[in-house]
Amino acid sequence: MKILMICLGNICRSPLAEGILSSKLNSNSIFVDSAGTGAYHIGNQPDERSIAVANNYGIDISKQRARKFQVSDFDIFDSIYVMDENNFQDILSLARNHQDKQKVKMILNEIHPNKNKSVPDPYYGGEEGFENVFRMLDEACEIISKKIQK
Numbered sequence: 001m002k003i004l005m006i007c008l009g010n011i012c013r014s015p016l017a018e019g020i021l022s023s024k025l026n027s028n029s030i031f032v033d034s035a036g037t038g039a040y041h042i043g044n045q046p047d048e049r050s051i052a053v054a055n056n057y058g059i060d061i062s063k064q065r066a067r068k069f070q071v072s073d074f075d076i077f078d079s080i081y082v083m084d085e086n087n088f089q090d091i092l093s094l095a096r097n098h099q100d101k102q103k104v105k106m107i108l109n110e111i112h113p114n115k116n117k118s119v120p121d122p123y124y125g126g127e128e129g130f131e132n133v134f135r136m137l138d139e140a141c142e143i144i145s146k147k148i149q150k
């Protein structure tokens, strides 16, 4: 089982999602990765505010490096969780077929099915934005971890 977390820059939200889900898994047979729809931050470490909030919860995301989503990711990953509506449209526009499209899911639909709620982009906000994002992703990843470890 391979899971990919997607946001715009791959420095704030999806690195947290990757770190949080990984921390909940005890199986080596599940691979979790993250990527961005944009190329602005390729090769960069996660935002220092994401590193800090994860650290407060005992999760180290500092070794992650940002990369951009590639069409070949559709061949590698079983599920592709996006943070917001823009990510959803961007990834869907790259899908080659029905099977690709079916892999793309709004991550907060795990908590609020079919509501298509977005994880707010915390990039231009303050620390509490990152705390808020962490809690949302923690709740969603708890549900995902239970589903995939069944």
Ligand code: 4NP
Pocket: 007, 008, 009, 010, 011, 012, 013, 014, 040, 121, 122, 123
């Ligand atoms: P992320 O946040 O998509 O959660 O990584 C952002 C990071 C950087 C930018 C936008 C969103 N940016 O425009 O540089």
